[in-house]
Amino acid sequence: MNIFVARLNFKTGHDELERAFAQFGEVTSAKIITDRETGRSKGFGFVEMPNVEEGNNAIAALNETELDGRTIIVKPANPKTE
DNA sequence: CCTGAGCGG
Numbered sequence: 001m002n003i004f005v006a007r008l009n010f011k012t013g014h015d016e017l018e019r020a021f022a023q024f025g026e027v028t029s030a031k032i033i034t035d036r037e038t039g040r041s042k043g044f045g046f047v048e049m050p051n052v053e054e055g056n057n058a059i060a061a062l063n064e065t066e067l068d069g070r071t072i073i074v075k076p077a078n079p080k081t082e
Numbered sequence: 083c084c085t086g087a088g089c090g091g
Binding site: 004006007042043044075 | 084085086087088089090091
């Protein structure tokens with residue numbers, strides 16, 4: 001499942017995201033969205049987890065919690081297809 | 083270097 005993570009600390013990288021979600025389940029991909037012009041973090045990212053139950057568990061456990069000193073927002077990403 | 087809602091390629 002795709003997971004949307006917002007309000008990240010600007011100094012937080014993809015590795016921080018991956019290790020945070022890896023505590024609750026298997027993480028296949030963790031990505032921080034960076035600005036294409038400046039290369040700086042946009043402050044949000046995406047995490048892909050193959051296990052849906054672990055994904056929902058990670059969302060419930062990490063949503064509105066502190067990561068790298070900043071409270072993050074974690075929720076399921078918008079579906080590209082149905 | 084900096085900023086702070088929101089869904090990337």
